[in-house]
Amino acid sequence: MRELGISVLDELIGQLARLPGIGQKTAQRLAIFILKSSDGYAQELAQAILNVKQKTRLCKRCFNVAEDELCAICSDPRRDTHKICVVEDIVDVLAIEETHTYRGLYHVLGGVISPLAGVNPEDLNIRSLIERVKNEPIEEVILALNPSTEAETTIIYITKLLKDMEVQISRLASGVPMGAHLEYLDGATIGMAIQSRQKISKDT
Numbered sequence: 730m731r732e733l734g735i736s737v738l739d740e741l742i743g744q745l746a747r748l749p750g751i752g753q754k755t756a757q758r759l760a761i762f763i764l765k766s767s768d769g770y771a772q773e774l775a776q777a778i779l780n781v782k783q784k785t786r787l788c789k790r791c792f793n794v795a796e797d798e799l800c801a802i803c804s805d806p807r808r809d810t811h812k813i814c815v816v817e818d819i820v821d822v823l824a825i826e827e828t829h830t831y832r833g834l835y836h837v838l839g840g841v842i843s844p845l846a847g848v849n850p851e852d853l854n855i856r857s858l859i860e861r862v863k864n865e866p867i868e869e870v871i872l873a874l875n876p877s878t879e880a881e882t883t884i885i886y887i888t889k890l891l892k893d894m895e896v897q898i899s900r901l902a903s904g905v906p907m908g909a910h911l912e913y914l915d916g917a918t919i920g921m922a923i924q925s926r927q928k929i930s931k932d933t
């Protein structure tokens with residue numbers, strides 16, 4: 730990709746292109762937009778970026794992003810404290826919150842077990858999850874990990890640790906996405922959907 734020869738602009742394009750999902754073309758478009766925008770907007774954008782780094786930390790209970798010791802979810806008295814939804818990353822908390830279907834608490838693992846990538850159980854927030862199940866009135870642990878072989882390993886590992894505890898363990902249903910056609914799905918997805926099929930209630 731040709732550089733514009735204006736070092737400060739090329740620097741901004743280079744930094745924007747490092748963002749996930751942003752290619753060189755989009756980075757150029759964004760940089761030109763910022764260049765043409767008002768001083769006020771550029772100032773607010775730069776400050777917002779700095780704030781998100783300087784004024785946030787990880788929740789000491791669930792490792793979600795927080796402005797105080799506890800995140801907004803952990804400190805909300807309306808949440809159901811009997812359920813923990815275990816996710817890989819903060820972005821998964823956002824995805825589940827957007828559905829407005831879950832009112833329990835979370836626990837962010839910070840990844841999944843992957844010996845090939847050098848990620849071992851002690852690198853993840855697994856010990857703290859087990860401590861929470863021991864010390865909080867948890868009745869159900871929902872393992873909401875992104876489907877992968879590493880996630881399977883992680884689910885087996887956590888399930889073993891929770892085996893003797895008085896807690897229900899569940900995982901997300903795998904299956905056919907809304908709007909999909911069976912003929913275009915891969916065999917593994919169809920196989921999981923058949924295995925995790927649900928009974929249809931005849932009661933109306």
Ligand SMILES: [Zn+2]
Nearest residue numbers: 788791800803
């Ligand atoms: Zn929290």
